[in-house]
Amino acid sequence: MPMTLAEKILARASGRTTVAAGEFVVGDIDLALVHDIFAARVFDILEQVGAGGVFDPDRIAVVIDHMVPAPTAEAAAVHQRIREHVARLGIATFYDAGEGICHQLLPERGHIRPGMLVVGTDSHTTTYGALAAGGTGIGTSEMVYAMATGRLWFRVPETLRYEFAGALQPRVSWKDVILHLAGTFGSDGAQYRSMEFGGPGATGADMSSRLTVSNMALEMGAKFGLFAADAVTAEYLGKDGFEDEWQPDPGASYEAVHQVDLTALTPQVALPHDVGNVTSVDLAGDLRIDQAFIGSCTNGRIEDLRAAAAVLAGRHIAPGVRLLVAPASRGVLLQAIEEGVIGTLVEAGASVLPSGCGPCFGGHGGLLGPGERCIGTHNRNFMGRMGSAEAEIYLASPETVAASAITGVITDPRSLEAAHV
Amino acid sequence: MSDGAIRGRVWKFGHDVSTDLLSPGQYALDPVEVRMLHVLESVDPRFASEVAAGDVVVAGHNFGCGSSRETAAENLKVLGVACVAAESLSRLFMRNAIAVGLPVLIAGGIHQAFSAGDEIEIDLAAGTARNPATGAYCRGEPLPEEMRRILNAGGILEVLRHGG
Numbered sequence A: 001m002p003m004t005l006a007e008k009i010l011a012r013a014s015g016r017t018t019v020a021a022g023e024f025v026v027g028d029i030d031l032a033l034v035h036d037i038f039a040a041r042v043f044d045i046l047e048q049v050g051a052g053g054v055f056d057p058d059r060i061a062v063v064i065d066h067m068v069p070a071p072t073a074e075a076a077a078v079h080q081r082i083r084e085h086v087a088r089l090g091i092a093t094f095y096d097a098g099e100g101i102c103h104q105l106l107p108e109r110g111h112i113r114p115g116m117l118v119v120g121t122d123s124h125t126t127t128y129g130a131l132a133a134g135g136t137g138i139g140t141s142e143m144v145y146a147m148a149t150g151r152l153w154f155r156v157p158e159t160l161r162y163e164f165a166g167a168l169q170p171r172v173s174w175k176d177v178i179l180h181l182a183g184t185f186g187s188d189g190a191q192y193r194s195m196e197f198g199g200p201g202a203t204g205a206d207m208s209s210r211l212t213v214s215n216m217a218l219e220m221g222a223k224f225g226l227f228a229a230d231a232v233t234a235e236y237l238g239k240d241g242f243e244d245e246w247q248p249d250p251g252a253s254y255e256a257v258h259q260v261d262l263t264a265l266t267p268q269v270a271l272p273h274d275v276g277n278v279t280s281v282d283l284a285g286d287l288r289i290d291q292a293f294i295g296s297c298t299n300g301r302i303e304d305l306r307a308a309a310a311v312l313a314g315r316h317i318a319p320g321v322r323l324l325v326a327p328a329s330r331g332v333l334l335q336a337i338e339e340g341v342i343g344t345l346v347e348a349g350a351s352v353l354p355s356g357c358g359p360c361f362g363g364h365g366g367l368l369g370p371g372e373r374c375i376g377t378h379n380r381n382f383m384g385r386m387g388s389a390e391a392e393i394y395l396a397s398p399e400t401v402a403a404s405a406i407t408g409v410i411t412d413p414r415s416l417e418a419a420h421v
Numbered sequence B: 001m002s003d004g005a006i007r008g009r010v011w012k013f014g015h016d017v018s019t020d021l022l023s024p025g026q027y028a029l030d031p032v033e034v035r036m037l038h039v040l041e042s043v044d045p046r047f048a049s050e051v052a053a054g055d056v057v058v059a060g061h062n063f064g065c066g067s068s069r070e071t072a073a074e075n076l077k078v079l080g081v082a083c084v085a086a087e088s089l090s091r092l093f094m095r096n097a098i099a100v101g102l103p104v105l106i107a108g109g110i111h112q113a114f115s116a117g118d119e120i121e122i123d124l125a126a127g128t129a130r131n132p133a134t135g136a137y138c139r140g141e142p143l144p145e146e147m148r149r150i151l152n153a154g155g156i157l158e159v160l161r162h163g164g
Helices: A004-014 A037-049 A073-089 A102-106 A123-131 A140-151 A174-185 A207-220 A231-237 A302-312 A330-339 A339-345 A398-407 A413-421 B034-038 B072-076 B089-100 B143-155 B155-163
Strands: A026-027 A031-035 A060-063 A091-095 A119-120 A133-139 A151-155 A159-165 A194-196 A224-228 A255-260 A268-270 A279-280 A291-295 A323-325 A349-351 A373-377 A392-395 B007-012 B056-059 B083-086 B104-105 B118-122 B128-130 B137-139
Touching: A004 A026, A004 A119, A004 A133, A004 A159, A004 A194, A004 A224, A004 A392, A031 A102, A031 A140, A037 A073, A037 A133, A037 A140, A060 A073, A060 A102, A060 B137, A102 A123, A102 A330, A102 B118, A119 A123, A119 A140, A123 A133, A123 A207, A123 A224, A123 A231, A133 A224, A140 A151, A140 B089, A140 B155, A174 A268, A174 A279, A194 A207, A207 A224, A207 A302, A231 A279, A255 A398, A255 A413, A255 B056, A291 A302, A291 A398, A302 A330, A302 A398, A323 A339, A339 A349, A339 B128, A373 A398, A398 A413, B034 B072, B056 B118, B072 B089, B089 B104, B089 B143, B143 B155
Parallel strands: A031 A060, A031 A119, A060 A091, A119 A133, A159 A194, A159 A255, A194 A224, A291 A323, A291 A373, A323 A349, A373 A392, B007 B056, B056 B083, B083 B104
Antiparallel strands: A026 A151, A268 A279, A268 A392, B007 B118, B118 B128, B128 B137
16 A cells, blocks of 8 residues: 555554554654653653663663753753763763754764654654654653653554645745745644655755754644655765655555645744744834844754855844844854854854753743744744743744844845845 | 543633643743643633632643643643643644543534533543533544553553553
């Protein structure tokens, strides 16, 4: 029976020749990820339930990225406990504070391969779909179960297919594409579903763009956000041979197939307080900002920093605006320093934050006061997400965030281009 | 208990109630005694202090959207919420609710059928909810067997304690 990518991944993980949407399977976990918000709790409970060790210390990744650097003594103590657990359990894949954000590090350091089933105690584990891996979020109790047994139940999801045609215009990015999809289909438009991205337009998306799209598939409720393995995947991995296996089968069954024209797309922005509340930036109106944020697992890669620097080069942010830049990993930061990108951003008025999740998840380092407005490259604009419940969060591409930081109001990066001639 | 009938008082919320509202990020590392004080405080400051054991949360679409944080479901369970009944639930919230042993019901029309403070009668095994005051009746899908098994055990950790 022809299968979608999601069905192929869950068939392999459950040792079956075929599975179909709607079936329940028990899948073997290839990699289980925990970060510092949940790691200590997971390992503590694992001890309490008497499960003893973990199913395979080589299939577990631990990343300290949310409370980085530790903003409180309590967070520091949690990090100490995590390090003790990591040493006790013999977990090899451990990235300590400062290395970067988990969803950047695992692909960047070669831990993700096409076809893998990856669970993480983080909703944005869907990011790995960019590499044709079945990444999905779970909670802490489920993680304890997965770590103890190496398996977990899954419902094989129905698949929504998105066929891209055409090519993006200058200053329009794949962040705009996924925001456009969220706006069109809603923030629960792919609830319980696998999103499968393809078509001629998708082959033109580089890995950084795919990671952005798969990351935000979750913001439409998706279980997976998958691109098939192709030449872009092979180049990123430095290894080919995955392309034949990790494709959807011709004739696979889809709940719906949507055609998306890239050529016509304009820069998009998600308005408060819902990721699906999306409009074209040029229609957003006169919205003054207090803070602009470039970073996160959605858009904190070198490509994103370069795109922002290209807009900010030779300019300065508006008075009264704070521009925060958090490279997604130490590797990204280093490359951005070597390329002069950091210099450009700092000259334009940016503050560079540690590689981590702090402001994006509302933990620390760049939170908002009542009535403040922030535009950021991250993935969520829920009420209260970045501090005050009376603050407003807008989501956009690095180009749009950079342009907005310059003018002090939410700005279409294409208009700035024209004004600069 | 999970398979039995639930009768309780309704706390009503809207659509897209996120995990940031159910379990705000600032208190992510705090113990449950602190976390439970801030549940839904941005939308209903009375909820955390006034919700009583056996009460039911009724909501619109996409309840629990956002983060994987299980505390969103756990906080409600610790506060004594007997069931979350919504038009739809986010995938992660649904998994987490089952994992911590918090009963859920997905039923179309439920948001319309109840007002804050109404009494609600839920039959989880049948997947139905009834408003005894108005006679309004909502039929959803009963939970699949795999989820019922975990719920009836009291959560996935209890399944693990009893040998997986």
